[in-house]
Amino acid sequence: MTIYPDLDPRTPVIIGVGQVAERIDDPEYRGLSPVDLGVAAARAAVADAGAEPETLIAAIDTLATTRQFEDSVPGAPAPLGKSAKYPVSVARRLGAAPRRTILEVAGGQSPQHLVTEFARAIAAGESDVVLLAGAEAISTIRHLAAAETKPDFTDDPDGDYEDRGFGLAGLTSLEQAAHGLTTAPVQYALLENARRAARGESREKYDAAMGALFAPFTAVAAANPLSAAPQRRSAEELVTRTERNRPIADPYPRFLVARDQVNQAAAVLLTSVRTAERLGVDPARWVFLHGQADLRERPLLERAELGSAPSAVAAVEHALAVAGVSLSDIGFFDFYSCFPIAVSNITDAIGLSPDDPRGLTLTGGLPFFGGAGNNYSMHAIAEAVGRVRGAPGSRALVSANGGVLSKTSVGIYSTTPRALRPDDSAALQRAIDAAPAPEHVRHPSGWARIEAYTVQHTRSRRIGIVIGRLEDGGGRFLAQVAPGDDALPALLETAEQPVGLRVFVTALGYGNRVTGTEETAAELFPARTPGLRDDYEFLTVRREGHLLEITIDRPEVRNALHPPAHEELDEVFDAYFADPDLWVAIITGAGDKAFSAGNDLLYSTTGKPMYVPRNGFGGITTRRAMHKPVIAAVNGFAMGGGFEIALACHLVVVGADATFALSEVKVGLVAGAGGVIRLPRAIPRKLATELILTGRRIDAEEAALLGVVNRVAPAGGALAEARRLAAEIIVNSPTSVRLSLKLMEQTEGITDTVAAVAAPTDVVDELMFSQDATEGLTAFAAKRAPVWRNR
Template identity: 55%
Template sequence: MSFPRTPVVVGVGEVSERIGEPGYARRSPVDLAADAAREAFRDAGIEASTVDTVAGVPQFEISLPWATPLLGASDNFPRSVAARLGAEPRRAVLEVGGGQAPQHLVNEFAATIAAGDAEVVLLFGSEAISTVGYYATRDDKPDFSESPGGRLEARGHGLDGIISMHHVAHGLSDTPSQYALIDNARRARLKMSRSEYSSAIGQLFEPFTAVAAANPHAAAPVFRDAATLMTPTEANRPIADPYTRYVVARDKVNQGAAVLLMSAEAARKYAVPQEKWVHLAGHADLRERNLTERADYGASPAAAKAAQHALEVAGIDAAELSTLDLYSCYAAPVFLVAEALGLATDDPRGLTVTGGLPFFGGPGNNYSMHAIASVVGRVRSAPGSYGFVGANGGIMSKHSTGVYTTVPYEFRPSRSEQIQADLDAVPAAPEASTADGGAVIETYTIKHLRGGEREGIVLGRLDDGRPFVARANAILDLLTDGEPIGERVTVRSTADGNVIA
């Protein structure tokens, strides 16, 4: 079967380094991405000069408007990587931030290739957060600044609807506390006790640590059992209930990954062996409602639909998948997508190919590029099999999914736009920025600060149906030991924001 315009993945590459270990070279993000790209070109057996399009996933320090690159950064990341490779692409793209970015780029540029608007596309990303943190205050720190010149399609930060200064003012300034709201709401929906849910998180992630322990690119290649993961200790301090440090995404990493896409026509032209070809059989890109617009804080219709629709486009069901990687920055995304696909959390196929973000590492926005590279390797080693990648960005806000196989597929467009319109058509009450009166708690968390202080945060709903966020330090005992979800409270607006009285 021959589809000349169908896009195929022909090369993947990963690199990493850890401070203090043999071979550590304090590589910049550009160096790490370029080295990963070299691995992808070696995998495909072609030269970098063939590339007409490059697209980069931004590092955290260049994807957040308030972040300052402590060791400097390239002002044109994609062109810097291309220059390292000796490539002169006609088009260079810097994607928006978010963990969905790698899979979204595969989906987008697969369609671009199918439409005849590109032939050879290199996608890449990297983080050197571990190196940056280590050298930031040292006299011998490297300078990662560079200006390669050239045109760049910079797509912006992509933070609309994800970061709210109103929420930040109420303590929701970090991702652990926001994802904790999702997990606690899910726990209440399932009528599980705190101890039962803590145990479930540990049991979910124990197999992930085993995968990470065997992965040479993992930042924390250590097996830990479920009890160790969830038992607070000096090394495993509480972060935001129900999370301890061991089960939140690990951003202190030095990792890079790349994926090389081209048309089947180009793959034949450049004599890429057909056993290297991997097809994107199914895909989807959807966005969730803003946090306080969600009808159920413990669910994600967009994440569920994105997973299900990718399989629908591929024409298979979850039972036919042999390999999966579900985005795992925290427990909630894994639980919710597994539920959507009808998977048990102890499915013998496993739910990660890398070890997951808390253990393999969370290289900024680029984690799923590593997942894609690993899934491509798995399906190549078992021709005819199918692999699934679920990528997630924001606060379970952006979802991109892909199904990979060596089975020949003509590129199939998804119905993501229509599904998105249906999701957006569901009515949502406006958030009450100033909240006063009777209310019900819908979810909560307690943030544990390094000095030992604790901060309670609640998402609730006023009697008139409007959602709100409030600080809840006055009811820490209830948030710590009782079941606050469903409790009636009184909320008051003050000069410092909303508080539970």
């Protein structure tokens, strides 16, 4: 007979929690791998349940784990190797045989999110005994990677598992990476400084508040035997810059930053009331989930205010409402504390003081207990379970955070029996997603005001990063302080309030750069006067009369392009379109093997910045106002970006040996330089879709049948045929050619034919008042060859 007859037997309960940790200076230090740490925590959770261990392990039907840092972003290093299937490795070494093994997305919210998800699964009868676990061995990996004899943490067990992916969509972008917004301290520092500005506080006052917030955390960490840094510090000590407490990213010194050099693991066991009884788990060990919420903030550059994250506050408030309690009913709190704003963003909004006698952390917090990667809040949940068990009827609130105040998962725990209540996070999320967002300008130019800022301190230099608003239109942008403007980073770190400071922003191919003055921008980034030169490194350029021939000269890599080559092509095309004496351009590739193999993938593995100019791949794929003809002369391969360049040209001439493909899908990429857009507009959509999705190659004959190319020449003869085509164009009025292209461009987006023909345009007026129009009519009447002036 059940101990709680009025309770649904499918009600989920936590029956066991476990934590383990080791420090490299511990006498019993073993150098455990992340898998071994996870298994140790799992065994501790099984032991904590008090049931027969082997019976309980055999009953586990679902095992879900958080991701290690070394598996949280693409290409992250694993110096000692890693498990290819972390949850399967944990299951095998534990001796469990779950029917489901899951690797959760990255983010500090994941432990609490998993508890909520599988509490629902248990209540719905989809799971019965669920083990959640995670571990980090970052300190051990760093310590042993330099050892003469290294352990090998590689493991590739048999068995399937559900990999939910990194879960980084909306959390990061190539734009952010290009501007140095890649590390958590830099990202949070931007928000912290925006918060200080919104509060109108001085640096001194705000620093003092951050110290006062975290000083009590250090006291908790000092008493926690699992802490990575068990040392009590004063508020003043936390914020005073010293050699040891060096600046990381303004306003953060090292002591205020989450500590990731840890070896820690935690695990949680959930099951149903019915199964807990069947396994013989003492009801005194049961802990119920009383309230929960999961919400997500808008992407960083889409937030209405940068100094706050209302979704995190809403998640806490909604979890309290689901639990049917108020803040005063909570006996224990753990707020995710990677940086001060992660705590204060919530506590200030809900009226919880930093010196509340209940405390704001159960572990000691991420900078002091340790930021055990995505798994930190599993430790917080384990501590919460212990606290409410020790004070039956009490409640603990855990708020877990992922991203840059991006994802918040909240749980409220108690030993008081209660069925799982539904939450309405989905409706709240719809309201958050529907909120208005400022315009995001990717290529800003002109005067602006700083909205948020930080200065990152690296070993070699200081890097200023700002989010700003353009004075013209108010669009929001991301930029770095221009190298060479040494005064601006110093000003950002010393001015009482840099937010609101007027700066000048310049958009460049590799990113946006701000300077203190327009004069400094002009000095550092002088406007390029369009013109051809004789010393290109990756191109050869030939000018003959009104014809310009551009040859990509990298045959050793099949004329693949890297940033320096892109820049040269961009410069040459600028010169071509600006020169009134150049009427037709041909672009081709050196040798007979390839027009261009596209992106230089080998160069991209060097770690050097990868970017294209603002005018796109090859300086052409996003170029506007291409009102003079460009002919692609294709011999051999035109693959990926090479095909995209050809598609961006007005005309394409090929040798019989030409081969085209949008092959990006074969290397895990997409044809994002216009291929997936231009090809369906050039050939039947279904055929284009096939080529895009398969990466299938087409030869010159098929390309001609599809209408991708204009002319097919004998093998190796593309350039000669392109010259003949150019000559056929050059004999005509360059003004007529130019304005014909302009009119085609102006009406391209008008689908109705009559509407396109009738659309207002300045082309006819410009043509009829041109010298070439008069010359053409005059020459025709005089029965002589016209002399064109291109004006």
